[in-house]
Amino acid sequence: MGVVNMDCFMIVPLVNPVVRVQVFVKDYSNQYKPFLVDVTVKMCEVIEKRNFIPYGVIMWKLFKRFTNVNHSCPFSGQLTARDGYLDTSLLPPFPQGLYQISLIVTDMKAYVGTMKFFIQAMEQIKSKKPSRS
Template sequence: MKLVLVVLLGCCFIGQLTNTQLVYKLKKIECLVNRTRVSNVSCHVKAINWNLAVVNMDCFMIVPLHNPIIRMQVFTKDYSNQYKPFLVDVKIRICEVIERRNFIPYGVIMWKLFKRYTNVNHSCPFSGHLIARDGFLDTSLLPPFPQGFYQVSLVVTDTNSTSTDYVGTMKFFLQAMEHIKSKKTHNLVHN
């Protein structure tokens, strides 16, 4: 019985993907930092159109990140308007991903996004002014999620041989939705 249910749900999910074009639209971002390690924090989402919003972030690293570990968690909003864990909860040693010693899929996706939209596009350590400009989630990089609202939480810590220091948390709120087509009609001028 369970196998039949899984096959039926899989068919419905695949059917939904073939009928619609999925987009991940950023709705909001929250940035929380350890003020002894990070200063001058700014993060906001800018809407571009019905289907796209971009994130812009700035911060200054007071203490360089030597061995950052990013815990990535995905939550989905349920019927009671609460965020519940959804499939993804991984720890990514980003320096190992950059040096190609670790090929965890979500780490590779994150590294591609970092290289494209940030100045964090080099090997460790990371220091000074860090920026992200016009970043968005490209549907070609991510697995297809069911339509709905999600929270992606990135908790950054820095480790050395003796301790782990909390650096900051970024929470991205987004919506997986159908691509909205423009209803504008193009009027042609006839001579």
């Protein structure tokens, strides 16, 4: 399990952030190719419960749990994430393989930044040690 920690300071407030979520899978030629998900989410609508797109709801649950972004728009000042991880119960099962999740953030059609996460879907590793029951 990987853990995410982040600190950033917003020079200009995010008034109406829009996040494009893309998932890529690594193929046999060691290249990342698009994989099923390419959606655009208006985060303010998800936060205000006017939009229930599943990927937006998943992001909002993760943001509320691991960041100080736990209020409605606009977002400004210091933004932090501490000890964040991807809860597998929030996602559908993915085929085994290496994946890249790209979050491209814009605000009023102006580019803000890109976050890339690399994950691996695999069988759970079972310990050969006997349990202490």
